[in-house]
Ligand code: ATP
Ligand code: MG
Ligand code: MG
């Protein structure tokens with residue numbers, strides 16, 4: 001029997017439910033509940049935070065959770081985890097993905113967690129052991145943390161070859177909730193897609209040949225206010241495995257986009273575009289650019305569907321602003337690179353519901369609403385683009401023939417009034433052989449910033465020209481920020 005995505009998802013949950021007594025808890029919506037520090041749910045752990053911290057309402061069902069498993073809808077397109085810029089350029093980061101996870105809250109710990117994971121991957125899914133690499137925490141002198149030899153020994157005793165058990169430091173193998181709070185060493189499982197050479201050197205190198213599939217976090221410390229780490233009396237396990245990456249492995253593919261989670265969507269995109277069929281190329285030439293556009297559109301429409309179904313609509317701040325950015329990127333890639341007509345994006349929604357609706361029935365229930373919202377927002381953006389082009393044309397007509405730079409004030413007004421990011425303005429001007437007065441724009445941005453921090457009681461003096469500096473920062477300042485430029489994202 002073939003490993004369809006559906007079967008992979010079901011097998012995971014069944015394994016933990018039936019073989020190891022976990023309780024299945026459905027995915028929470030992607031809009032976080034009661035956690036203002038979070039734009040989107042970005043890991044399976046999010047909904048279980050109260051259990052982990054021992055502060056779940058004692059009358060709630062959650063308070064009784066000891067072993068749970070699920071597949072969680074996750075979005076990493078803004079805030080702490082932001083994979084937006086990688087999407088389409090590589091074949092294994094998405095803005096929306098599903099995270100399979102199992103948890104122990106004060107129940108089992110390292111031996112059981114590693115044993116379950118290994119048995120599932122090699123025994124149940126049948127992945128050859130020699131394609132898997134595992135990592136463990138190498139210790140950190142500065143924090144006085146010892147290496148996690150225990151985990152190393154566990155992997156060895158499970159039969160993993162010593163050459164494939166690799167130590168890494170704080171950055172890769174120590175997880176912390178935040179400045180203070182829970183933390184501990186983690187162990188990650190990586191899959192070697194090539195197999196005929198020593199892949200150890202590629203682990204954690206962000207190579208498409210060796211891809212991280214599963215992260216097992218062992219929470220055994222609490223970081224105190226004074227920076228010290230206090231060992232916890234009760235330890236917990238938090239794991240997360242990307243479903244799309246696992247399905248890629250099990251379907252013998254090299255790219256998440258070549259699995260049944262994406263191929264129907266790519267064909268649907270092809271049907272409504274003027275581009276040649278998707279052929280999986282990456283790279284900077286024209287063909288690579290078209291295939292990247294396919295990946296971006298496929299990724300972004302999934303994200304739009306899931307978010308809108310969960311009540312996050314494209315808008316002006318926070319998660320809504322991020323989603324607007326996602327929508328605008330999808331529109332530009334689809335209309336400009338793939339030359340799909342207006343309305344093409346919305347026409348993909350039923351295909352997304354078809355692929356994911358079994359696991360997340362709200363996608364079926366909300367199909368019409370999602371299509372409507374995508375269409376309305378697309379139309380608005382296309383009309384802003386048109387309006388922006390008119391403003392640019394009129395300004396250029398009025399300009400003195402010897403002028404070399406486009407006036408900052410007009411660029412600023414496109415930004416403020418039509419929500420254009422400066423890179424979009426740049427791109428539109430480049431098409432006309434003109435560049436914007438960058439210094440002038442920076443001056444205006446600095447003035448605006450000064451004005452803002454004064455009116456907010458001096459919120460800080462970090463960087464100017466905020467648009468060039470990342471979404472999270474802008475959000476905290478309440479400045480609208482939108483990205484619409486396929487070229488920009490591509491070149492970077
Ligand atoms: P990477 O190093 O590849 O960015 P990560 O270390 O940020 O992954 P974790 O936070 O450890 O990821 O999440 C657990 C698992 O979720 C990863 O092992 C991976 O399989 C999957 N995953 C993480 N980010 C993404 C993403 N953007 N798209 C698809 N799967 C992802
Ligand atoms: Mg990451
Ligand atoms: Mg990683």
Ligand code: MG
Nearest residue numbers: 188212214215
């Ligand atoms: Mg990881």
